[in-house]
Structures are given as structure tokens and as C-alpha cells.
Amino acid sequence: MISLVSYLAISLLLFFIGLTLMIARKNIVAILLGIELILNAAALNFVAYSRFAASNIDGHIFSLFVIVIAAAEAAVGLAIVIHYFQLKETIHIDEATELRN
């Protein structure tokens, strides 16, 4: 029987993989991937808690909202990144340093 703890462990793992991607990788698309992983970790948590810990379906509803919002956020993020690539011909985060005093 799969318990709550295994779900939590997987979501924590996803969360940290996402964080590591965002901190360590310099590729902007990889950072967007990291964001998606974090959002999915949260969605997994919601469903698992809703099944095991709480006696309501708020978690299921919340996870549906998360999926929709994650899609919207990814769409906007990718659109901006594509536009940035068209202007600068790079998607390396270290080269985005024009905004300085």
C-alpha cells in the first residue's frame, strides 16, 4: 500500500529538483522547466493530502486550478523567452545583464 509519506517524499524530491534546476542551470528554458516541476510538486501534494489527510476535496479542486495556471504561466513565460531570443540571440541567463544602474 502506497502511503502518504511516499507521495510527500516524491513531491519534496520534485521540489528540490526544480529548485536546483533554477539555481544551477543557466539556460532559461531549463529554469522554466524547474518552475513547472515545483508547481507539479505542489499539485501532487494537494491531491495526496486530499486523499489521505483531509476529509474534503478542496485539494483536488486546488490541483485543477494549479494545472490551468501553470499552463498559462508557461505560455506567457515561453512567449517572452522566445521574444528575448529573437532580440538577443541567446537564452543564457548570465548574458541578461543590461539592467544595471
Add this chain to the structure above:
Amino acid sequence: MKLALLANISFYIPELIAILTMCSLLFFEAAYSDEERKRTFVYIVGLIGLAVCMIMLVANLGTEPKSLFAKAVVIDNFSTSMKMIMVLGTLGTFYISYKSNDIYESLKSEYLVMAVGVLVGGMLLASANNMLTLYLGVETLSILSYVMTSMKRKDSLSTEAGMKYALYGGITAGVMLFGISHLYGIFGSIHFAEIAAAIPALEGAKLTAAIVAFLLFFVGLGYKVAAFPFHMWSPDVYQGSPIPVTAFFSIVPKLAGIAAIVRVSTTLFGGDSSMSLTWIAFLKVTAIMTMTVGNISALNQESVKRMLAFSSIGHVGMLLMGVIVMNEMGTNAILYYALIYMFMTLTAFLVTCLVSNRYGSDKMVYFRGLVNEHPLMAISFTIILFSLAGVPPFGGFIAKFNIISAAIDSKLYTISFIAAINSVIALYYYLRLAKTMILDPSDGKDQLRGASFVSHLVVAGLTIPVILLGIFWGKIYHLYSFAKLYIDS
């Protein structure tokens, strides 16, 4: 039961009107083919829509506080007042966008669509009463903000700012959501009232987990209001965005975020459990660091937009100080501060917009000798700068005074002392700009193009409330003392 939910809509009319305005703006924006006529029409529709929204908010002001839609949303006088300030701020940025050359003419109507969209998110955030509506509010605000930031398509600065905003925003929203998911697991509910009821009973491992989850939860809110240590995006985004967008960002998302923090803090952490004490201690450190970092970083900025960005971080620190007080005095002071802050920010950005229209840049050197060519504008702006710094007798002084006196009333002496020191630091950089405008000789360039007589009048007109609110503040403050926060239980 279902009909009862539907009947609640009558209290939700302002938001519905804002949504309707956004949809009709989108429709007209797409339907018209003639650019010139489309823009005029869209501006008129936006103006009428928000004016009606404002009237409906005023009509809502007197009603009994109420929680709607199965306790998802609270309508009380505090949130209604905050929404009124946000609507007024949006209307003001409409005028700035109308005057500004910083966004392309063809995109001005789109600016209106997105500004009203962010406003809808802000209204939702200001009256959110469970985790889901709060998260939806934050994301509605954020996703549209990313697009607004990168509106100058051919400008690499604007695109870079939008990209940074989207990345940081996505990360913090994700972290916040992760925190919320654990809060849901710990408390078994997403409603603030039920979480608040369960907080005092926490102990042991659950308490530790809850503290960590609440800290993760704060990341998203702190990011939205640009509180330390999540303020790093703010100067970059402010500098890269077009000026009307910057003005908008320093008003609507910030005030909405502050309103959400006030509601979360008072609803969840009103008692004196160890959880509440941790949250308040955390907010205290954040407030102190936010105002200090904001004011010190603003000291040697050359770009006025960037300076205003750091100064608005400083103001957020003051507002957070009002949150820590956690009583009615604090919320009244926050409302008053928000009102004055809105007028001051609008004027500052309108003048910056007019100057940068002429010179194509917002560097401080271009403000030199402004008083010789445009005395009315320069003097109004100087008054605003004094008010931002908190010099009597202007509104900014009363706003700061109210917050500090509320803090002293709750025996928060250290933070009040630090706030007072911060006002002195702030005086330096505001006066530096005032000195540039008044004492430095102008370089004999011609007048500001596009700075018509009307825009001078608007600048002066926006300054008048700041002066009046500084002298006759009793009435409005008294009015706000009715704007109580409704705690749903």
C-alpha cells in the same frame, strides 16, 4: 443553497463591472480597425467602466461586512477602501499612458486591457478569504504583469525585464504554492477561518512544519510587494518597463499585496500562540530590512525610475510596519498611507513621464533647471518629493506619523526608531532630485514637448490632495476608522 450562492453576486458587482470592462475593452480593441478612433474609444470605455466600478464600490462602502461564495471572498470596508484606492490609481495611470511616448501608440489600448485585468486580480487579492482565491489573485496579477513589463517589443531592456520578472515570479509563486499545499495538509482546510481556529492547538512536529510552510507561503506575498529579501527584481523591472507600467506596478500590485498580508496576518495570527509570535517576529525583521535596504539603495541612483523603485520599497517597509501593529489603528494608518502614496506616486511618475517624453531618458540630469521652464510642474513635484520624504505639513508626513504612532502605541519602539531614521535617509535622495530641479542651472533647452497646459494642471491637481490631506487629515482618517477588517469565523 445554490441560489444563496448566486444571491451573493449583488455584493460582488464592482468586480463584475471591472471584469466586464476588461472584456469589452478586449472586444473593442479587436473590433476597430482605425487606430486613432480605436484608441479614443477604448480610453472612453475604460474610463466609464472604472468610473462605474468606483461608484459601485462607494455604494458597497456602507454595507455590513459579508463573506461570499462559501467564504471564498470577504467584502468589508477595509477591502472596499483598498479597492477604491486601486481603481483611482489605475485611472491615474490611464492618463500617464495617454501622455507617454514610452509605449507604442498602437499598444496603448492593450495597456488598458491588461491594466484592468491586473486590477481585477488585485481586487480579488484584496478580499481573498481562502488560500485558493489568494493564489488566484496573485497569479492573475502576476501573469498579466509579465506581459505588461515586456510591452516595448523592440526594446531589449523591456524584454529582459519581462523575462526576469516572469522567471522570479514563477519561482516565488511555485514556492508559495508548495507552502500552501503543506498548510492544506497540516490543517486539512484552505479556509482562513478554519486554519486560524486550528493554529493555537499546534504542537511538536506539526508546529515546526507549519512554521516552515508559512514562511514558504510568505515568499509569494513578499515577492508581490517587493519586501526584503525578495525585492531584487523590483529595480530591474521598474527600470525596464515603460513608465506608465512602472507607475501602475508601484500602485496596484503593491497595495493589493499589502491588503492580502494585512488580512492573512490579522485573521490567522491575531492570537498570541507561538505560531503568531514567530510570524510577527518574521514580519518585523522583514519590515526593518525592507525599509532600510530600499532607502539606502536609493541613495546613488541616476535613473529617476530606479530611484522611485527603491523608494517604493522603502514605503512598503513602512506599510509592513503598520501590519505588525495588528489592530484597527494599524489598518486605518495603512489605508491612509495607501491613499497618499497613490497620489504621490502618480504625480512623481507623471512628471517623470513628461520629462522622459522630451529627452527619451529618465536620468536625473534631465531634470536640471526644470523650475525655470515649468515652474508649476517643478514646484508641484518638489512638494511631492517633500511629502514622499515625510516633511510636514504635507500628506506624507501625516501618513508616516499615523503609522509610527500606531506602532508606538503597541510598544514597538525599536522599529519606530528605525523608521524615523529611515525618513531622514530618504530625505537625502528626494532632496537631491529637488535640488537638481530648482537650484541647478538649466542647459537652455526648449520646453517639454507634449507637456500641454492640461498636463500641468493635472500635475498640480494631483498635488492638491497631498497638501490638503496633510492639513485637514482628521476627516478622512475618521472615515477610515469605519473601515474595519472583518474577521470571518
